Amino acid sequence: MPEALLDDISHRRYNPLRGSWVLVSPHRTKRPWQGQQEASNRIELPSHDPSCYLCPGNKRAQGDVNPDYESTFVFVNDYAAVREQQAEYEPPAQDGSLATRLLKAESTTGKCYVITFSPEHNVTLADMPASTIVPVINKWTSIYTSHLDPHSPLAEAARPTTMPPSGITNGSLNSQPKQQYRYMQIFENKGQAMGCSNPHPHGQIWTTTSLPEEPESELHHLKQYRREQGGSHLLKDYAKLESEKGERTVFENSSFWAGCPWWGTWPFEIMVVAKEHKRALVDLDERNKEDLAEVIAEITKRYDNLFETSFPYSMGIHQAPLSGTAEEIDASHFHMHFYPPLLRSATVRKFLVGYEMMAEPQRDITPEQAAKRLRDCGGGLYRRKL
């Protein structure tokens, strides 16, 4: 089997979802590390912090008071990157000048939400049983649903199963948004190493009039594959292949495959892929949602177990745009990415810097090696065993 060789030699792997390459240098983990060490994450936190703007009953930056919520809570970001309203900008007309050719801009409006995952200040998704992650998935689904283009085929799918959005303050979720947004990016930054400034378990949701770079590139490749492969779905094919192969699998259940993708860039990068064709959160039934909660619980727990630390990462959901062509919506395939920076221990991370920024992403351990280590650290959460 020629693939075994890839454990030893430098090579590039192709990412068919982005149409890009990554350089893999398995022998490179041997180099000694004398560089920056991350702070380790063993600070003890209270279950309620009176100075935390995410804890129930506390006051936020603009003076709003959080309700005494019991599972999740959503509000409009007090420091949003995009806003619903702003001055109108009309780009200058193309007149063949260098300026109109080389200095292009377009206005973007949108809405940014914060969503807490639990009222408890000192837990993370890794501490939460799957049953308590289901309400988070339900909340994501209701926010996604309430922003859907009413003419989208997804709006149809959403009607029978989804609960009415509730518990969202200073937003316009219950009324139809004034502006039809194009895309909704749901994500979480966890840990100081990933720019997270509050340990209270929470994620973000940024919704924009534009289709951002990454989902656009993925959509392009998903559509292309479908056209070239007689209607089959790239990620459905991929989940099937990986589930059969097993060597990059970290965890799977009947609805989802989770593992270190062939083309992963970050050392312990994980992708979660729906095994059947699901276009978006609204296509998940109750069973699928329970399975997704289980996968999220399993991944985050294994991450923490790996180096016995609260493992930092950024994670996000890719799914169908809120509005788009029929082809775009049908080619979309629900999946999640987990990008964690740690490489060797709780304090030594991988830097994607010089070569990676100028030339090409580069990784040291192979996805197969990473998956094996993550498969092997299942069981209870290490903190609970202490």
Add this chain to the structure above:
Amino acid sequence: MPEALLDDISHRRYNPLRGSWVLVSPHRTKRPWQGQQEASNRIELPSHDPSCYLCPGNKRAQGDVNPDYESTFVFVNDYAAVREQQAEYEPPAQDGSLATRLLKAESTTGKCYVITFSPEHNVTLADMPASTIVPVINKWTSIYTSHLDPHSPLAEAARPTTMPPSGITNGSLNSQPKQQYRYMQIFENKGQAMGCSNPHPHGQIWTTTSLPEEPESELHHLKQYRREQGGSHLLKDYAKLESEKGERTVFENSSFWAGCPWWGTWPFEIMVVAKEHKRALVDLDERNKEDLAEVIAEITKRYDNLFETSFPYSMGIHQAPLSGTAEEIDASHFHMHFYPPLLRSATVRKFLVGYEMMAEPQRDITPEQAAKRLRDCGGGLYRRKL
């Protein structure tokens, strides 16, 4: 002028060199920062450190002893990401199976060098007068030249002006390399925040049989522009436009424009662009090299002055591939990128995490605001004034 509006509203800017977009949220610098703080860089270092593997006369990992070099010194990286020789890998033949369609890899060989910028352990490019940066540029040029495809039109250009490569140990620079490499990436990671593990001023050079992602994408857009614009060069046009406009200029001289590009992602990102069409280092004459040294000195000094710290960054050179088609080589245009992570102070950086990884790069201050601040902090190096 509609452009003034872009100081206040969220918008996206287009990067014609990569064909990609960046989200700009100028109002967002107002949010308070409670997250990770970088260590500040005020450690006093000796001018010679007996335990440094880059100082003159010291021993390296594999036992080699550094010569008593006087300006720069080049050696093959003891922990290289790619190597000259490795087992042969033959990808399985495309048989229409999911595996051959979705799990693609190719072997990559190459050579990695380390280049010191000075024998002094405790200086950085910001401390070095331009005249002492010229030898670094000459060394880059001679390494580039010695790896050029002898059939490239650039080999012709190289012959009359370039000095013979010298002072390179355990490499095969003087003899023709066994394998013709495709691309040479010259770069520097500076500071612990950019994954640099040794403060001794040095950079790296990774040379590969493959054309990496970033230069490939740039080359694609450079070629396309040339075809569409009757033979003119995107970056030559861009430098001319920016030099006339002035608002994104940080520093310029007769050979180079340096400034915060319209589409920059990092808060204080700088691009250095040759004003005339120069395909690669070998096209620079003595005057151009002195001008380039001056630009590098000016940028690094302003970076340090901005927050009165040793400013971390990754920088790199993009230029013509070592071997390629006539069109590729002629479309190439010498330029440098500086990607620094700091945003607000010596200890608060910009994190390109969740949204940026999942959706689209996002920046807070505008390139015009960044350029103004960097223009305004010229003069002597702050450390020398203390």
